Amino acid sequence: MSTRPEVSLAQRKRQLVSDELTEAALQLLASKGFDAVTVDEIVSAAGVSKRTFFRYFASKEDVVVQFLTDMGADVARELAARPAGERPSAALRKALSGPLAACADHSDRALRVVQLILRTPALHARFLERQGRWRGDLAAELARRPDPAPDLDLYPEMAAGMALTAFNTVLHRWSDSDGTADPWKLTEQAFAVIAPALDGVPSET
Structure with missing residues (x-):
């Protein structure tokens, strides 16, 4: 049985999380300034864990x-x-x-x-x-x-x-x-x- 639908679903979920993190980060960075924003604030705004953030981005x-x-x-x-x-x-x-x-x-x-x-x-x-x-x-x-x-x-x-x-x-x-x-x-x-x-x-x- 093909696993392509499951892989496609996983990819869509991954893209959704990445998009949510990106949106939250850009909004915070743009409003507060790059140096003033912490990763903790980004994950809080995106509603994900810090561990999840570092699965997608190094910084x-x-x-x-x-x-x-x-x-x-x-x-x-x-x-x-x-x-x-x-x-x-x-x-x-x-x-x-x-x-x-x-x-x-x-x-x-x-x-x-x-x-x-x-x-x-x-x-x-x-x-x-x-x-x-x-x-x-x-x-x-x-x-x-x-x-x-x-x-x-x-x-x-x-x-x-x-x-x-x-x-x-x-x-x-x-x-x-x-x-x-x-x-x-x-x-x-x-x-x-x-x-x-x-x-x-x-x-x-």
């Missing part, structure tokens, strides 16, 4: 790192799903729209999380470290797509880097504005600047 910093890892995986999957004939600038902009949509849809909570990451040196360092992996994943996906500059072997990695620079610029501008700036408008402006280099053609108005 409170690890909660944020996993959150960023999952975000990067979502972006790479979205890029892989974009139509093959779509211009690279549009494909990358839309692939990165998921995190930015979260900013627009859940502005108060998202703003606190973004500001927590950008304003906490240890978390910002991990954010940039994780983005190094995002860059590799995005470059690998770009290399599979029709290349507007096939004679340039460096194109996929450089294009991924430019897209992430635009993404980071939007996050910083939105964070510095305390959420008053429109992340969608900022994204359009940022990608308009880099579109000619990404697409190898003059940008459209």
Whole structure:
């Protein structure tokens, strides 16, 4: 008899617990500050034991790192799903729209999380470290797509880097504005600047 349903159920339960811990941790960290929050407070808010927490995460910093890892995986999957004939600038902009949509849809909570990451040196360092992996994943996906500059072997990695620079610029501008700036408008402006280099053609108005 197949055990796949049981395995699937176990995986769903594990993901549910992980999501609850992540949500509780991010809310506390964003509202109180990284240094002020303890693991005991996180497990209390999530309604689980400390032992359960350490089955999923090595530290409170690890909660944020996993959150960023999952975000990067979502972006790479979205890029892989974009139509093959779509211009690279549009494909990358839309692939990165998921995190930015979260900013627009859940502005108060998202703003606190973004500001927590950008304003906490240890978390910002991990954010940039994780983005190094995002860059590799995005470059690998770009290399599979029709290349507007096939004679340039460096194109996929450089294009991924430019897209992430635009993404980071939007996050910083939105964070510095305390959420008053429109992340969608900022994204359009940022990608308009880099579109000619990404697409190898003059940008459209």
